[in-house]
Amino acid sequence: MSQNHPDRGRRRFLRTGLLGVAAVPLAGGLVTRRASAQDDMPRLSPDDPAAKALSYTHDASTATGNAAFQEGAHCANCQLFTGESGAEWGPCSAFPGKLVNAQGWCSAWVAKS
Ligand code: SF4
Structure with a gap:
C-alpha cells in the first residue's frame, strides 16, 4: 500500500471532522456551566456589613x-468588576x-484600564 493512498486521507479527514463535531457540545457545556455558576451566586445586599x-x-x-x-463611576467601568460586558x-473581586x-x-472603585 502506498503512503498517499486516498483512503488514508479520507480516514484522517473523517477522524478530524468527528473530533471537531464532538468538541462543539463540550465547549458549549463549559460556557453554560460557567454562566450557571455565576447565576447561582447571590447578589450583594447593600445591608451586608462588607x-x-x-x-x-x-x-x-x-x-x-x-x-x-467620581462622576461617571459605576461597577461596569471598575477594574474590580469581572462580569460580562453588558x-x-x-462578580467583583472586592466582594468574593x-x-x-x-x-x-x-468606595473601592478603580477606573478600568
Ligand atoms: S469595587 Fe466597588 S465599584 Fe468596583 S465593581 Fe466592586 S462594588 Fe463596583
Whole structure:
C-alpha cells in the first residue's frame, strides 16, 4: 500500500471532522456551566456589613454625596468588576462570592484600564 493512498486521507479527514463535531457540545457545556455558576451566586445586599463598609449601592447615582465618588463611576467601568460586558450583574473581586450591580458603586472603585 502506498503512503498517499486516498483512503488514508479520507480516514484522517473523517477522524478530524468527528473530533471537531464532538468538541462543539463540550465547549458549549463549559460556557453554560460557567454562566450557571455565576447565576447561582447571590447578589450583594447593600445591608451586608462588607458592603456597608465600602458604601456599596446598587445605583451609582445615589452615591453622588459620597466624597470618594467620581462622576461617571459605576461597577461596569471598575477594574474590580469581572462580569460580562453588558451584563446587569457580575462578580467583583472586592466582594468574593457575590454579584454586584453593573450600575452600582462602592468606595473601592478603580477606573478600568
Ligand atoms: S469595587 Fe468596583 S465593581 Fe466592586 S462594588 Fe466597588 S465599584 Fe463596583
